[in-house]
Amino acid sequence: MAGARLSLTGTNLSRPFTSPTPSAYLRPTIISGVAQNLSYWDSIHSDIDSHLKKAIPIREPISVFEPMHHLTFAAPKTTASALCVAACELVGGNHEDAIVAASAIHLMHAAIYTHDHLMLTNSLQSDSETEPKISHKFGPNVELLTGDGILPFGFELLAGSMDPAGDNSDDILKVIIEITRAVGSQGMVTGQDSDGEFDQLIGQTRRCLHGCGAACGAILGGGSHDEIEKLRRYGSIAGNGVKDESLE
């Protein structure tokens, strides 16, 4: 699997991993998505955008929701969230079952991206790296605070997607655990293991989201333990290998 050809921008998901019965994973939706190449991913991102626009409208108080809205959409798209939906479909789940989790993953990514571009005093980064990569429309205090608000909002979205009968509570909690690990201590540890440098650390934390996204989609799609772990591995490798707009 490590040598598998991974091309997320080219969207080759037809053989995400060697499986004894690969045809079982080739649902009609995925085949259609592969045939259309980028439009499959574009359609996922479009659905995530729509969900987030409804979840975070610009409303009163404007001073809270305008920065939340802006910073959520100012962060570049990440294939981590798209992988979540694709993985869900790959194991036989419905597209819609993974949109909330995929949206939550984008919110985690947006919060990290926002904080990653804060200007700090006593910076450990070199001068060239302290140049702001995004426009600091709201000032650092508001961006710090808003990033801190966006992250738990992702978990709120997820926890709130519990159906009234509570039939999906266990799966949602598993997904919350996956995401907390990816963006929390585990993501930091993974980065730390690979390289002690701060930039590598945050880069690796973001890459962890790819494995997490794929695993979350597999959980929500009702995948087996084996499928979840294979898709997590695929996602992690894809996260390392893909030229993601957000992974510079």
Place this chain on the structure above:
Amino acid sequence: MAGARLSLTGTNLSRPFTSPTPSAYLRPTIISGVAQNLSYWDSIHSDIDSHLKKAIPIREPISVFEPMHHLTFAAPKTTASALCVAACELVGGNHEDAIVAASAIHLMHAAIYTHDHLMLTNSLQSDSETEPKISHKFGPNVELLTGDGILPFGFELLAGSMDPAGDNSDDILKVIIEITRAVGSQGMVTGQDSDGEFDQLIGQTRRCLHGCGAACGAILGGGSHDEIEKLRRYGSIAGNGVKDESLE
């Protein structure tokens, strides 16, 4: 209730709200706690500390876990987490049922406290307020990143406290929703409604944790909807009125 005498440092929880049958809430543990005054709260904080010390030991990689450990315990105690345990017991639950949630609430508070004391460039705060209130042992980049890691770790602790049979999944998801609201957009909105100033905003966000803590305890203790809402209100008022070490 709004006029009730609130004294958290003096620990008068014997009449947290007017109840038609107050004696039902006076469990032996609480009576003992009230009789001992501060020692009741001290014992709760001690239990939370023990739980967190096990959850975040200083281990390899040291560069990740030493800052997490340090910043978790560098934040002053908050009565929001103690209220969680007290509320759980008030509605008839066991002390132990609320320790994980109380620990998660302390982690949220610690993450906010850490970020609140980051030194930012282009600060909107006055000179006197930009003086560091805690020692910046690890430098701002690490403190920013660690705060970002501590917050999801709190949700990871909570989600991981699901029992194997999944009997408590719904309650845990409700608690996650409560906490995400308190530390996320809702906390920011509440602060924004009361005052547009940044310092007020973060102060109010932290105060929201008190109402949240009491509500979470009541949920985990099996309280009724009415009990949960009354305890939330009590906690919110207490959070505004109490001289909390962390609420300056």
